[in-house]
Amino acid sequence: MAKQTKTRRMxxxxxxxxxxxxxxxxxxxPATAAPEWWSDPNSCxxxxxxxxxxxxGRQVQIRFGTCDGTQYGWGRILNYGSADYIRFEVSLxxxxxxxxxxxxAGTRNYTSGYRTxxxxxxxxxxxxxxxxxxxxxxxxxxxxW
Numbered sequence: 001m002a003k004q005t006k007t008r009r010m011x012x013x014x015x016x017x018x019x020x021x022x023x024x025x026x027x028x029x030p031a032t033a034a035p036e037w038w039s040d041p042n043s044c045x046x047x048x049x050x051x052x053x054x055x056x057g058r059q060v061q062i063r064f065g066t067c068d069g070t071q072y073g074w075g076r077i078l079n080y081g082s083a084d085y086i087r088f089e090v091s092l093x094x095x096x097x098x099x100x101x102x103x104x105a106g107t108r109n110y111t112s113g114y115r116t117x118x119x120x121x122x123x124x125x126x127x128x129x130x131x132x133x134x135x136x137x138x139x140x141x142x143x144x145w
């Protein structure tokens with residue numbers, strides 16, 4: 001009988017240890033990081049304008065807001081024509097731009113959002129362009145934000 005009690009006790013201890021290990025492993029799984037791009041910043045909260053500029057009568061803006069708990073920035077254009085485009089450029093580390101999103105203003109007057117950063121190396125600008133291959137420059141874009 002003593003042998004059975006010892007076996008049951010060892011089995012119970014093993015079960016408790018396994019449960020504790022499983023709980024520890026679940027707690028150690030890192031949280032999922034926010035995606036780099038947010039496809040529809042129209043769904044974000046606490047939205048504000050970071051910088052803006054009037055280009056050929058169009059109001060070009062860098063907007064930012066909280067999307068699912070993470071801050072993103074994006075480009076928006078107002079007072080646009082149906083053939084205009086809004087372009088959003090992202091600089092990571094001082095390059096002119098590493099990523100860009102462009103939208104036909106007649107279809108959607110804002111771009112996808114890119115996750116902001118506390119790093120001064122991450123910067124955004126938006127511009128009014130008339131073709132999808134045109135890039136931002138000092139005459140058609142907001143300041144870097």
